[in-house]
Amino acid sequence: MSVRTRFAPSPTGTLHVGSARTALFNWLFAKHHQGTFILRIEDTDQKRSQSVFLQDIQESLAYLGIAADEGPVFQSQRLPLYQQAVERLLSSGEAVREEGAVIFQVKPQSVSFNDLIHGTITVETSLFERLVLMKSDGTPTYNFACVVDDADMRISHVIRGDDHIANTPKQVVLYQALGLPLPLFAHIPLIVGADRARLSKRTGATAVADYRAVGYLPEAFVNYLALLGWSPGGNRELVPTEELIQLFDLTRARKTAAQFDQQKLDWLNGQYLKRTSAEQLAGLFEERLRSHGLLSNHVDKAWLARIAVLLKDRLKTLQDLEEEHTFFFTDAVQYQEESVAQFLRKPGVADFLRGLKERLSAMQTFDTPVVEAATRGLIAERQLQPKDAIHPVRVALTGRSVSPPLFETMSILGRERVLNRLDHAANHLAQ
Numbered sequence: 001m002s003v004r005t006r007f008a009p010s011p012t013g014t015l016h017v018g019s020a021r022t023a024l025f026n027w028l029f030a031k032h033h034q035g036t037f038i039l040r041i042e043d044t045d046q047k048r049s050q051s052v053f054l055q056d057i058q059e060s061l062a063y064l065g066i067a068a069d070e071g072p073v074f075q076s077q078r079l080p081l082y083q084q085a086v087e088r089l090l091s092s093g094e095a096v097r098e099e100g101a102v103i104f105q106v107k108p109q110s111v112s113f114n115d116l117i118h119g120t121i122t123v124e125t126s127l128f129e130r131l132v133l134m135k136s137d138g139t140p141t142y143n144f145a146c147v148v149d150d151a152d153m154r155i156s157h158v159i160r161g162d163d164h165i166a167n168t169p170k171q172v173v174l175y176q177a178l179g180l181p182l183p184l185f186a187h188i189p190l191i192v193g194a195d196r197a198r199l200s201k202r203t204g205a206t207a208v209a210d211y212r213a214v215g216y217l218p219e220a221f222v223n224y225l226a227l228l229g230w231s232p233g234g235n236r237e238l239v240p241t242e243e244l245i246q247l248f249d250l251t252r253a254r255k256t257a258a259q260f261d262q263q264k265l266d267w268l269n270g271q272y273l274k275r276t277s278a279e280q281l282a283g284l285f286e287e288r289l290r291s292h293g294l295l296s297n298h299v300d301k302a303w304l305a306r307i308a309v310l311l312k313d314r315l316k317t318l319q320d321l322e323e324e325h326t327f328f329f330t331d332a333v334q335y336q337e338e339s340v341a342q343f344l345r346k347p348g349v350a351d352f353l354r355g356l357k358e359r360l361s362a363m364q365t366f367d368t369p370v371v372e373a374a375t376r377g378l379i380a381e382r383q384l385q386p387k388d389a390i391h392p393v394r395v396a397l398t399g400r401s402v403s404p405p406l407f408e409t410m411s412i413l414g415r416e417r418v419l420n421r422l423d424h425a426a427n428h429l430a431q
């Protein structure tokens with residue numbers, strides 16, 4: 001049997017982390033089995049479906065690298081198919097019209113299906129006597145359209161969230177009435193926040209777009225999502241996408257809720273940042289800085305790559321770039337008030353900064369060892385404690401009391417910027 005899975009979002013909201021995880025599991029399962037992954041847009045609710053949400057879903061999936069082999073297929077364009085199925089159930093007498101709607105009359109019975117994660121589930125249909133197939137506005141209900149489509153698209157495995165587990169027996173009844181073969185089902189556990197309640201905006205970001213905006217690397221985010229409710233075994237955590245595909249298997253999916261762990265995501269992202277080459281990282285920096293208006297038109301790639309090497313092990317996400325390291329890219333340095341007060345407004349500091357400016361303006365080159373030797377030379381001549389000189393220079397150049405290693409930072413900033421900032425700090429800040 002060839003494996004065919006689908007992801008079936010309704011474009012009534014942005015792509016939620018939980019839905020993204022569902023999409024990922026379907027995609028990984030299909031890829032693992034050399035199967036087909038289909039994107040189906042469940043947009044029959046015209047009032048709540050919006051094109052901005054569709055766009056968000058598609059962009060978020062693209063960011064994650066989850067590409068559909070078939071689709072997107074839109075339910076709103078398949079109404080005749082649902083209509084045909086309804087006619088069959090009406091003519092067999094299993095469904096009836098009621099006030100413009102079509103209702104399926106459920107016979108009292110117990111229905112069972114085999115869930116790949118939860119085992120056999122048996123439910124009495126007395127729990128859901130009436131099943132609406134078509135609403136009075138002529139659109140199908142979720143349960144009905146889902147069955148017609150999953151059968152028509154020859155879906156082999158329906159992998160979806162636990163929140164649908166109560167719908168599945170209703171769908172099984174409809175498969176039976178339509179004489180259609182059942183797919184296999186796998187209901188994956190919900191994702192909960194740190195408070196063990198369903199992941200919500202209250203406890204953190206829930207939209208994939210938010211994580212993308214913060215600058216999580218797609219591969220890190222995918223790795224993290226895969227671990228939410230699944231494990232490759234052997235306590236492994238760092239699993240690149242190619243390996244996820246090789247290893248993915250529903251038998252290792254967990255039954256119980258998966259807790260979203262921001263620290264683990266940050267850690268994983270750091271691991272992937274470390275493994276990214278300086279050139280690739282420079283490319284990501286460029287894209288990000290441009291979108292934040294922090295780069296002039298011409299940027300020296302080699303210069304960005306130097307910054308990448310310096311920051312690689314320090315960044316948690318790409319957002320740290322514009323939050324903590326803008327001093328590399330703009331002369332409008334943001335000085336932290338408490339750092340200025342603590343390190344610059346001290347007797348002797350202005351004088352030292354002026355001396356350093358003079359010393360550095362005489363340098364032939366501005367390589368890191370040259371800058372370091374010149375600065376340390378002046379510190380020794382003035383008989384200062386290195387820390388009493390280095391902290392003020394750091395604040396003068398970066399606006400902050402914590403920065404990447406100072407001399408390399410100075411060399412990257414370049415002579416002109418360094419001299420201007422030393423001058424500004426000596427004459428305006430250190431008073």
Ligand code: GLU
Nearest residue numbers: 008009010042146160164
């Ligand atoms: N449109 C449904 C949802 O977004 C699809 C559920 C399913 O996978 O059957 O929850």
